[in-house]
Amino acid sequence: xxxxxxxxxxxxxxxxxxxxxxxxxxxxxxxxxxxxxxxxxxxxxxxxxxxxxxxxxxxxxxxxxxxxxxxxxxxxxxxxxxxxxxxxxxxxxxxxxxxxxxxxxxxxxxxxxxxxxxxxxxxxxxxxxxxxxxxxxxxxxxxxxxxxxxxxxxxxxxxxxxxxxxxxxxxxxxxxxxxxxxxxxxxxxxxxxxxxxxxxxxxxxxxxxxx
Numbered sequence: 001x002x003x004x005x006x007x008x009x010x011x012x013x014x015x016x017x018x019x020x021x022x023x024x025x026x027x028x029x030x031x032x033x034x035x036x037x038x039x040x041x042x043x044x045x046x047x048x049x050x051x052x053x054x055x056x057x058x059x060x061x062x063x064x065x066x067x068x069x070x071x072x073x074x075x076x077x078x079x080x081x082x083x084x085x086x087x088x089x090x091x092x093x094x095x096x097x098x099x100x101x102x103x104x105x106x107x108x109x110x111x112x113x114x115x116x117x118x119x120x121x122x123x124x125x126x127x128x129x130x131x132x133x134x135x136x137x138x139x140x141x142x143x144x145x146x147x148x149x150x151x152x153x154x155x156x157x158x159x160x161x162x163x164x165x166x167x168x169x170x171x172x173x174x175x176x177x178x179x180x181x182x183x184x185x186x187x188x189x190x191x192x193x194x195x196x197x198x199x200x201x202x203x204x205x206x207x208x209x210x211x
Contacts, residue, residue, distance in 0.1 A: 001149065001174065007191035008149055009036040009075070010089070010120040014109030014139070016043040016131025018159030022178060023056055023129070027078055029182035032061040036189035038078040039067075039089060039116065041109045043131070046084035056080065067094045081107035088115035103135040113139025122147030125188055127181070128173070129153045131163030140171040149188060151176050 002008065015023055019042045030038070044050070056078070057064030067079040067087055071094040079094060081087035086107050088095040095115075102108035109128070113136060116124045126143040128136045130153055140150040150173035155161035157177055167173055176184060187194060 002188055002192070002194040005191050005193075006122060007035070008123055008125045008188040010116055010123045011036050011038045011125045011127065011185055011189065012089070012112050012116045012139075012143075013038065013040045013127040013129065014042075014113065014131070014136040014163070015040070015129035016109075016133065016135065016160070016163055018130040019043075020055065022153070022159070024059070025178060026129075026181060027056045027060040027062065027064055030060065030062040030078070031186065032063075033076055034062055034186060034189060035075050036185070037073045037075060037089075038062075039081070039087060039094075039112050040078060041081045041087060041107045041112050043105050043135070044081075044083040044107065046106075049083070052080045067096065069096050070094065081112065083107075086111040088112065089119055090115070091119055103133060105135060109136035110139040114142050117142040117146045117148060120148075124148035125185065126150045126173075127152070127185075128164050128167040129178075130158035130160045132160050133163060134166040134170075136163060137166040137170040140167045140173055144171055144173075150174070151181070151184070153178060153181075
């Protein structure tokens with residue numbers, strides 16, 4: 001799954017329905033010194049203002065913040081897309097745009113995934129978590145075509161499995177339980193070798209009935 005020495009240090013994550021507690025758990029488990037840039041898109045209402053740092057960072061060691069225009073991309077930071085804006089990664093910083101909705105939503109997961117894949121290619125890990133719809137599935141395809149690694153939350157444990165299942169149908173990513181995900185992301189960001197069989201150890205691989 002990962003060759004030794006290839007540091008997958010750009011992690012992009014998408015979630016929708018059921019994503020708040022899942023992302024809270026994930027952020028709380030990431031180390032402060034994670035050698036990676038992390039971008040997160042969760043589908044948000046444009047009419048409701050929420051404090052990302054409090055909701056997702058209250059119990060986190062890693063820095064958690066809502067992205068602002070032209071934020072520099074830094075290791076050890078989780079950037080959340082703000083409401084009503086697509087979030088894009090450039091080589092050095094974040095761009096925010098109020099462009100047309102994608103999959104009827106803004107922010108859209110695919111916008112982040114496509115931008116990260118175009119710039120960082122094999123350095124990217126794409127992660128699709130719980131949610132409804134298919135946003136993010138094509139983004140996973142783009143990430144894998146650029147040499148990156150693609151993961152989805154194990155559908156059996158996802159509160160809303162449609163989104164990870166759509167990723168599986170398009171991309172055949174590795175399905176990972178949430179409890180395993182933080183340590184796997186840490187290993188990938190450090191460039192540790194992970195074989196396909198080793199990556200599947202300790203959790204249940206996809207079975208045909210989920211495809």
